[in-house]
Amino acid sequence: MRASAEPFLSLRGVSKTYRTGGRETVAVSDASFDLGDGEFLALVGPSGCGKSTLLKILAGLHPHDGGELRIGHAGFDPGRDIGVAFQAPLLLKWRRVLDNVMLPAEILGLPTKAARERARDLLALVGLEGNEDKYPYELSGGMQQRVSLARALVHDPKLVLLDEPFGALDALTRERMNLEIRRIWASSGKTVVLVTHGVQEAVFCATQVAVLTAGPARMADHFAVDLPEPRELAIRNTPEFGALARRVYDRLGIA
Amino acid sequence: MGALRRHAPAVLAHLAVLALWAWATSWGGVPRFILPGPLETIRALGAPQIDWWRHVLITAAEAFGGFALAVGIGVMLAVLFTWFAPLRRALMPLLVTLNLIPKVALAPLFIVWLGYGLVPNIAITFVIAFFPIVITTARGLAEVEPELLDLVRTVRATRWQVFRKIQLPSSLPYLFSGMRVAAVLAIAGTIVGEFVGSEAGLGFVIMSAQGTLDTPVMVMSLILVTLVGVTLYGLVVALERLVVTEDARLR
Ligand SMILES: Nc1ncnc2c1ncn2[C@@H]1O[C@H](COP(=O)(O)OP(=O)(O)OP(=O)(O)O)[C@@H](O)[C@H]1O
Ligand SMILES: [Mg+2]
Numbered sequence: 001m002r003a004s005a006e007p008f009l010s011l012r013g014v015s016k017t018y019r020t021g022g023r024e025t026v027a028v029s030d031a032s033f034d035l036g037d038g039e040f041l042a043l044v045g046p047s048g049c050g051k052s053t054l055l056k057i058l059a060g061l062h063p064h065d066g067g068e069l070r071i072g073h074a075g076f077d078p079g080r081d082i083g084v085a086f087q088a089p090l091l092l093k094w095r096r097v098l099d100n101v102m103l104p105a106e107i108l109g110l111p112t113k114a115a116r117e118r119a120r121d122l123l124a125l126v127g128l129e130g131n132e133d134k135y136p137y138e139l140s141g142g143m144q145q146r147v148s149l150a151r152a153l154v155h156d157p158k159l160v161l162l163d164e165p166f167g168a169l170d171a172l173t174r175e176r177m178n179l180e181i182r183r184i185w186a187s188s189g190k191t192v193v194l195v196t197h198g199v200q201e202a203v204f205c206a207t208q209v210a211v212l213t214a215g216p217a218r219m220a221d222h223f224a225v226d227l228p229e230p231r232e233l234a235i236r237n238t239p240e241f242g243a244l245a246r247r248v249y250d251r252l253g254i255a
Numbered sequence: 256m257g258a259l260r261r262h263a264p265a266v267l268a269h270l271a272v273l274a275l276w277a278w279a280t281s282w283g284g285v286p287r288f289i290l291p292g293p294l295e296t297i298r299a300l301g302a303p304q305i306d307w308w309r310h311v312l313i314t315a316a317e318a319f320g321g322f323a324l325a326v327g328i329g330v331m332l333a334v335l336f337t338w339f340a341p342l343r344r345a346l347m348p349l350l351v352t353l354n355l356i357p358k359v360a361l362a363p364l365f366i367v368w369l370g371y372g373l374v375p376n377i378a379i380t381f382v383i384a385f386f387p388i389v390i391t392t393a394r395g396l397a398e399v400e401p402e403l404l405d406l407v408r409t410v411r412a413t414r415w416q417v418f419r420k421i422q423l424p425s426s427l428p429y430l431f432s433g434m435r436v437a438a439v440l441a442i443a444g445t446i447v448g449e450f451v452g453s454e455a456g457l458g459f460v461i462m463s464a465q466g467t468l469d470t471p472v473m474v475m476s477l478i479l480v481t482l483v484g485v486t487l488y489g490l491v492v493a494l495e496r497l498v499v500t501e502d503a504r505l506r
Binding site for chain 2: 137
C-alpha cells in the first residue's frame with residue numbers, strides 16, 4: 001500500500017506564463033499543494049486569477065513552464081483517467097442525451113454495451129432518468145449541465161475536473177447541483193477539482209480549498225475544510241462554516 | 256389539422272396569384288400575345304411539335320447533375336480546407352475572387368470548350384452552384400467550440416474522430432443552408448446554358464418559341480422550369496429535415 005501513502009496530486013511551484021503577440025501574462029505562479037485520493041478540492045478566486053489555466057494544466061491541455069506536477073499513482077493514464085466539464089454544457093445538438101454522455105467512451109473505444117449501461121446509470125445518478133432519448137434543446141440549462149457532468153464520468157475517470165460547471169445556473173439550481181455533486185463525489189470515491197468563484201460554494205462542496213488571487217497571480221491560501229459529512233445546505237449557517245468562508249474572503253482582500 | 260392551418264396562408268397566396276393571372280388575361284384585358292391565360296397555357300402542353308417530357312427530363316438532368324457535382328466537389332474541397340490549412344489560405348481568397356466573375360457570362364466560353372449538349376450545361380450549373388456550398392461548408396467545419404475540442408482532447412481524440420464525431424455533423428446545418436441557396440442558383444445556371452447553346456431542354460423551348468411569339472409555350476416552359484426547381488429545392492429541404500435536428504437548422 002505504498003501508493004496510498006503518497007498524495008494523488010502533487011504540485012510544487014507550478015507556474016504558467018502565456019506569451020501572445022510579444023506580451024506576457026503570468027496566469028499561474030507558484031501553485032503548491034498536495035491532494036489525497038478521493039479528496040474534493042475547490043479552486044476559488046476572482047476572474048482572471050488563473051483558475052481555468054491551472055485546471056487546463058491538470059488536464060494536460062496546457063504545458064506548465066515551471067515547477068513540478070505529479071498526477072495519480074502508478075498506472076494512471078492522463079488520456080483516459082481524467083474527466084472534464086466546463087461552464088457551458090457543450091452538448092452535441094444532434095445527439096440524444098444518452099449518446100452525448102457516450103462521447104468520451106466512444107473516443108476511447110470502450111466496449112459499447114457496458115458503456116451504455118454505465119451512461120444510463122450515470123444519467124439516473126444525476127437525476128435524468130427517462131430523458132435518455134431527448135435532444136439537448138429539450139432540456140433546461142440545469143439538466144444540460146447534469147448531462148455534461150454524466151459525460152465527464154462515463155469513462156470512469158479517477159480525476160474529475162470541473163470548470164465552473166454551475167456558473168451559468170440560477171441560484172436555486174446551483175444549490176441543488178452543489179448537493180448533487182457532493183452526493184456523486186461521495187458515492188464514487190473520485191478525486192474532484194472544482195473551479196468556482198463562489199466562496200460559499202467552494203467551502204460547502206470541498207474538503208480542501210485553494211485560494212488564488214490575481215495581479216500578481218499567486219496561490220494565497222490552501223486549507224482543509226473540516227466540516228462534518230454528509231453536509232446539508234444548513235451547514236452554511238454554522239459558525240465553523242462562517243469562519244472558513246471569512247478566511248477565504250480575507251485572503252481575497254474582501255473585508 | 257395544425258399543419259393545414261399553418262400552411263393555409265401560403266396556399267392561399269399561391270392561389271391568389273393564379274386567380275390574378277386568370278383575371279388579368281380575361282376581364283383584365285391583357286392581350287394573349289403579351290400573356291396567355293392559364294387555360295391556354297395548359298393547352299400548350301398538347302402542341303404536337305414539342306416533346307415536353309424529353310425537355311423536362313433534360314433540364315432536370317442538367318440541373319440535378321450540376322447541383323450534385325457542386326455538392327460533391329464543394330464538400331470535398333471544404334473538407335480538404337479544414338485538413339490542410341495552407342491549402343485553405345491559398346485557395347479560399349482565390350475562390351472569393353472567382354466567385355465575383357458573373358458565372359452566366361462563362362456560358363458562351365463553356366460551349367466553345369465543351370460543345371453542345373448536356374455537358375456544358377451541367378458545367379455551368381456546377382460553377383454557379385459550387386461557391387455557396389464550399390464557402391458555407393468550410394465555415395461550418397471551422398466553427399467548433401474550442402472548449403469542446405479541449406474536452407475531447409483530454410481523452411486523446413484523434414483528428415479523424417474530431418472530424419467524424421464533431422466537425423462533420425456540426426457543419427451539416429451550414430451545408431444545407433448552402434445547398435438551399437445553390438439549388439436556386441442551379442436552375443438559373445441550367446436555363447442560361449440552354450439559352451446560349453442547346454438543342455433541347457426547357458431553355459431551348461423558350462428560345463425557339465420566342466421566334467414565333469408563341470407565348471403560351473413560353474409561359475408553360477417557365478412553369479415547368481419552376482417545377483423542376485421546386486422539386487430540387489424540396490428534396491434539399493426534405494433531406495435536411497431528415498438529417499438535421501430541428502433546433503440546429505439555420506434559417
Ligand atoms: N490562451 C490564452 N492566451 C493568453 N492569455 C491567456 C489565455 N488564457 C488565459 N489567459 C490569461 O491568463 C490569465 C488567467 O486566465 P484564466 O482563464 O486562467 O482565469 P480564470 O481564473 O479562469 O478567470 P475566470 O474566472 O474569468 O474564468 C488572464 O489574465 C487571461 O487573460
Ligand atoms: Mg475560467
